Structure formats: C-alpha cells, structure tokens
Amino acid sequence: MSEKKPPLLEVDDLSVTFSQRGRDPVEAVSEVSFTIGEGENVGIVGESGSGKSVTSMALMGLLPERGVTVGGSARYQGKDLLRMSRRELNRIRGTEIAMVFQDPMSSLNPVVTIGTQISEVIKRHNRVTSKQAADRSAELLDRVGIPDPRRRLSEYPHQLSGGIRQRVLIAIALACEPKLLIADEPTTALDVTIQAQILTQLRELVADFGTSLIMITHDLGVVAGLCDEVHVMYAGRIVESADRRPLFAQPRHPYTGGLLQSVPRLDSPRDEPLEPIPGSPTDTLPWSEGCAFQPRCSNAVDQCLQQTPRLEPDDGRLLRCFNPLEGGGRDR
Amino acid sequence: MLRFVVIRLAQLLPTLFGLSILLFAWVRALPGDPAQALLGDRATPEAIDRINETYGFNEPLLTQYGMYLAALFRGDFGESIRMHEPVLSAFFDKLPATIELSVVALAFAVVVGVPLGYIAGRRAGTNVDGGIVVLSLIGSVVPVFFLALLLKYVFAIELEIFDSVGRQNARLDATHTTGFYILDGIINVQFAAAWDAFKHLILPGLALGTIPLAVIVRQTRGAVSEVIHEDYIRTARAKGLRSITITVRHVMRNALLPVVTTLGLQLGLLFSGAVLTETVFALDGVGQYLYQAIQDRDYPVLQGFILLIALLYALITLLVDLSYGFIDPRVRES
C-alpha cells in the first residue's frame, strides 16, 4: 500500500450485520479495511451483493438504524464516522463527504425543482442568501456540463433526461466542494455513450476540486481509467487490494481474474471469447466454512473448503487466496 | 388546464343527467299518488290540483320530465312543503353552516391525522404503528351520532365547557353578512362573536372529524412508509440536511399527494356525517334541514337537496383534482 499523503479516510475492520427477527443475522460486510489519501481515487469493485454499496452506505451513516450493527472504525481526518452523533454526521455529510447515487431516475425528488435541490445543500452548509445560492447552483450546473443552467433551475426532474439528471446529482454532491466523494455505480443506469462522457467529466471535476474519490462499481472498465488503487470485494470481504497497474497487468485472485476476463477490451484478440465467471454471486459458501468464492472458482484446492483464507500481503498487494493465479494470468 | 376543466365538466353532465332521471322517477315511486306524496297527508284537494298543475302530473311522463328539467335549468328546484320556501334558496341559506362544520372537522382530521400517520409510517410494523392504526379505527367505528351525543353529554352538559346547541350565542347579537359566522365575526371586527361561533363548532367538528381521521391516518401512514424508502430520501440524507427539512420538503411533499386525493373522496362521507352531527347539536345547516325534511316527509326538499349535494360534491371533487395538478408537477404538465 502506498503512503504518499496523510490519509483522509482510514477504514479499519469495518463490518455490517443485518439482523431480522426470527432469522439468523447476516454479515453483509466484514473485515473491510482501506485508506484513501487526499486527492486519491480509489475503486471498490464487485458484483451485486459483494457488499460494496453497503460499505459506502455505512460510511455515510445511511443504513437503517434498526436491525443493523456496524463494527470497526472509519476515521475521517482522525474522527470516527461510525461513532458520530447524527448532528456531527449531518455537519460532515454533503459538505465534507458527499455521495452520488446509482439511479438518477429515482434519486431526485420528483416534486421539488432542480434549483431547490441544489441550493438547499448550499444553504444548509454555508451562510448565503437565496440569490447567492441560486447563482452558485447555476454555476455548478454549468460546471457539470449542463447547457442553459439558469432555465434548468426551475425545472423538475421528470423534465430532464437520465444523463442530465446524473449530472445534477453530481452537481449536488460537489456543491460544497467536498473533500471526499463516494460515487456508487454513478453510470450504471445510463446509456453507454453517456457513461463515458460522465466518467470523463467526473475525473476532471474531482481533479479540479482536489476531491478524493471512492468509485464503487461492478465494472473494472470504469475503474481502469480513473483509480489509483483498487479493492476487489466478494461476499462482503476484500479479496484483493492492489494499485491499478499491477492489478490489471497481473490479477492474482481468481475472482479478479474472472472479472477481468468478462470485460471486453480493445486490445484483446478478436477471436478470444469473453469468459464469464461461472455461477452467480448467490452460489457462495459462508466465509466461516472456507472461501466464499470456492463454489465458482476454477483454481480451488481442498484447503479452500477447510480453512478461511486471510487477507495477507503478497508482493506489494493484499490477497485473500490459498491458490492465487500465477504471474501471467490474462496478460500472456 | 382549461381543457382539462372543460373535459371534466363534460364528463359530469351525463352523471347529473342520469341522476335527474333517477330523482324524477323517485318521486313517482313514492308510496301513493305523487301529488299526495309531495304535499303530505293533510293536503286539500285544491292543493293537490294545484300541484298536479304545476308539476304536470296529469301529463305524459316524458312531458313531465321535460317540465322538471326545464324548471331545474331555471333554478327552480321545487318548494318546501313544510317551510313554503324555494328549495334552492333554503339550500344556500343552510350551506354556510355545513361548510363551516365540515372545514373544522376536516381541519381536525388533518391536524391530528397527518402527524399520527407520519409517526405510524416511520415506524411501520412496530407496536407504535399498530397502536395508532387501531386507535384511528376505533374513532371510525363509533357511530358519529353516538359520539356526538357522548361529547355533548360530557363536555357540554356535565362539564359545561362548551355550548351544546346552536351556531352562536344569540345574546351576542352578531352581524351576519356572509352566513359563515366565524368569517362574519372577523370581517365585522366582532372577534368575540367569531370565537363563540368557533367554540360551538369544536364538539361537532371533533365528532364529525373522526370519520375522515381514520382514512387520513391510514393513507398518510401508507404513503410515508413507502416514501421513506425512496432513493431521493437517501439523497436528501446524504446532503446532511436537517431532519425537519427532510420530513417537510422531501417526505411529506411526496407523501401528501395521495392523501389530498382521498380528502376529496371523503367529502361524501363528511356530508352524510354532517346530517347526523348537525342534528345532535342543533346546528342550523343543510344536514338538520334534511333531517327535518325526512321527519316531515318533505319530499321536494329531499329531491332538491340530493341533486344539489351531488352537484356540489362533483364540483368539489373537480377542485380537488385541479389542486392535485398544482401540487404535483408531473400532473401539471400533461
């Protein structure tokens, strides 16, 4: 792990457990640790159900209070986000740490104007007049590449396209120039052409604002051009953490390898078929009984069914595997 | 917007037309000769002849209906046998009292029901939720006139906190310009009179308000429990907004949309309840007039009032639909 700058956020042994009356508690996330420095971009990658979204919700304090137990710590500039009062958290959310959500169609309030939805976060965290907040909102819309921003302020979400709505959500998130932005699948619900535009823009914006970015996605392709460091999650735990280059050049965990195989790449030979990972994320083994990925793993050995693998340093990265892919992997 | 109003009014016409046919048939279905039915048992033969003449009961049915319809268009809704006054003017004389009562009842139901529904919705599935829902149901199953009697007995007769009958203390000798006594008191700067009129409406309003209360609680609860799981609420929380802003601007503005629609539908029940409540508290409104008409078999009043209430009911429903357009931008567009 690199120690370039003092960490902005230090997540240590985060765990989230859901308990429902009459059922066994479910550990959705456990043993998640990572750090992010100022201006760094970090990717968290995994399929649905890998716990990546739950991780981000836990950091933002957005999980329901009932039936959820959050363990571990998440120190933001030295203060633990997970132990903060709602009041303290509200002072940080939206201004220091902001979030962009997955579905732009449902993440904006349908009966409130775009202008109000942007300016309310500005007004909440800054002492400004309504006029100033409106000016700032229009400026933000302009920054995220929305034409004719003044007019948009008085429009409602249903009058806008999906791409514009996602830009509005980004504008809301960046309204108070946060130090950390968590983007949870920000492009998944959009058309492919718009995805690329938005990703490029997001990268430029966080660079301009000096904002650190946690990009949460199931798509390694999204992470490739954006993140300095990548954490791959499976069934609630990190299975591989590495800097971007070594990870893409040489995935070690079979799951990472599988994810890479299933991403179409321009430089791959034309006749090489995409290889999906067999099975689905629901075919897992409880971590307590071995390696959760074992049922879908082509590299599995007997040990995977007997012992729980630990996340251990391995050649400059962290790896949770008894029988990792050897050097070479996908890149011949 | 204008087109919408015109279309809605056009849709209303067949309904009212059909209702007029039914009411026309209704008078003829009353036991005995229609003229006799309209005038009552003590009618003189001359009076019966006169009625037969005016309503054309001796003419063919189709002609009779034509006459009835023509009279309606002239604003002639018949004449009360008991009071010897035109039904239409009687209706408008009594309407303000009923509207005042309904507004107080509805206000009570909204002021109590929306917060209760909100709390229940936030805690859907808990004991608090169950308690609130059962409590509001209890309010709705107690017959409204029985509740009115109880309230009158406890608060007006035993405790003497409120007056038990009438709209206003006659000794105040208040000026009445609009017929809405509270409003009259305010515009004529007779605040004591306005306050007194309001006090007379508290018990009846409470009794009548329990009818829409249960529905408002249930609607609000359902809407809130759905809205709080919407993605935009998560967005609002991620912005670090104060919880009061989230509740008012983001949760309630969305959750109240369906509640407003139900309010319109509740008005029919409110009218029914008003008949009973006004009678218990001797409030001189449409309901009490109707009650007297039932007791005296004053059929022209029944016939006219039912048509007028249907008309009013339809207009209010239309207004509610229009207001829906104002509060929901998605409807405003289309």
Next chain:
Amino acid sequence: MTAEPVTTASTAKRREPERGESLWRGAFRRLSRRPVAIAGAVIVFLFLLVALLAPLLAPYEPASTEWTELSTPYWVQGHSPDHPLGIDRWGSDMLTQLIYGARQSLIIGVVATAIGLVAGAALGALAGAFGGWVDMIVMRFVDIMLSVPSLLLAISIAAIMGKSSMALMIAIGVGQVPIFARLLRGSMLGQNEADYVLAANALGLRKRTIVMGHVLPNSLGPTIVQATLNLATAIIEVAALSYLGLGEGDPAVAEWGRMIVSAQDRFEIAPWLAFYPGICIAVTALGFTLLGESLREALDPKQRR
C-alpha cells in the same frame, strides 16, 4: 451492463421457498401471528355466537315489559339482580335487548352486504368481462350512484319503502353496490392483462373458461376483504338510519341504533341506556374492521414472506 439492485444478504443461506402453500393457507398463517387479526376474529366470533344463540342466551323474551321503577344496571345504587344491565324506559331487560340487537344487526348486515355484493359483483363482472360499451354504460350508472353520498342514497330508498327491516337491507345494500362493482371490474380488467390470462388466451381456452377458472377466483380475496369491511359499515349505517327515523318500525324488534335514539332524551339521568348499545355497535364494527384490514394485508402478495 445492467443495473444491479443492492443486494445485501448474499451470504445468507437461501431459505427453501414454502412450496405448495396456497394463497389462503399462507394468508391464514400470517393472520394467526397478528394480535390485531386475532382480536378482530375473536370479536366477530363472539358476535356471531351471541347473534345465533340469542334465544338461548337472553334471560327474557325480547320486548317483554314489566312495570317497575328499577331502571339501573348492577353498578348503580338500587339495582335489581334480575336485570344485570338494568331495564330500558319501556321496561324491557337491557341485556335481552342487546343480545337480540346483535341478531338484528347480523341479519341486516349480512343481507345488506349480500345484496350489495351480488348486485355489485354482477355489474362489475358484466363490465369487466364484456368491456366496450357495456362497460361504459355500467360504469356511468355506477358513477351516478357514487355521485350521491351513500347515506343519502339509503335515505331516499328508505323513504320509498317505508320503515321495515327489508327497506333497511335494500337501502344499505344498494349503497354498497358501486363499491363491489368497481372492485370486481378493476380486478377483472387488471387480470385480463395478467400474463397467465394472456397465456390462457394463447392456449385457445374459451373466454368463459378463462373468466370462471382464472379471473373470478383471483378476484375472490379482495371481494371477501371488502365484504368484511362493509359488514362493519352496514352495522353503523343501520344505527344512523334508525337515528334519522328511518329504521325498523316495529318496536318489538330490538335494534341497537334505535336503543340509542330512545335513550337520547334520558341521557342526563340514565346515560348507560345509550352507552351499552353504542359500545356494542362500536365493538362489533371494530371487530369486522380489524378482521377485514388484517385479511387485506395478509392477502397482499407484497406482504408475503
């Protein structure tokens, strides 16, 4: 790329779906876990028991009178042990009147709801099954009925038919017709679009077979829920009509609503005379409402767990 839902319970062991459990069995299982539903069912059961066994339970003949000064229940000074709840102003035993009142409420409620159900279901099924102009005419008719508050509708019918139980039943039943008509039409139209009906159509099944075999059975749940709720409304409406002087005319028939009315002018000296029947109406209506609402929730597919 597909949008992926946030799944959190991936490591949970998948529960075996409750295989072969019918909608009704599942609903019953969910009902039996809810205290509110049990409370409703117990009230309804007790009410039915009292109504059906009235002649066995009542200590006196209905409307039998005796001249006595004692008109107080057991908890008021000077009561008579022969009349635990006192006697009313005509000298009839309160308890007996209340028990026979349950019977009257049940009869009127059930018959009125049955009238509303049969007529409404027929109209709704007609509109839903044929669609087109049949649908339009039927629904216009329903609109006309809905344009008048149901109590006024009942008043106008009672005015034609005079003071009798039959008039009450029809008056209240007619008021329920639009509710059932809309309900059945709605669920039939909704299911005409349902996949399994489209599939049945594609298989070339006859329309009648589809309606009888698929559409009607699936509309049954909401209809039963509505009927249960309407029983509560009917019991309250009987009382309301009685209060307006349109109730049962025969003084020998015990009826809760009229008991309140006749107790009205003695409210200050003998409030219990109105109190007992009022409580009976409220509790019975509450029982049916609780049962109906719980049933609605239990049958709601979204609630199934």
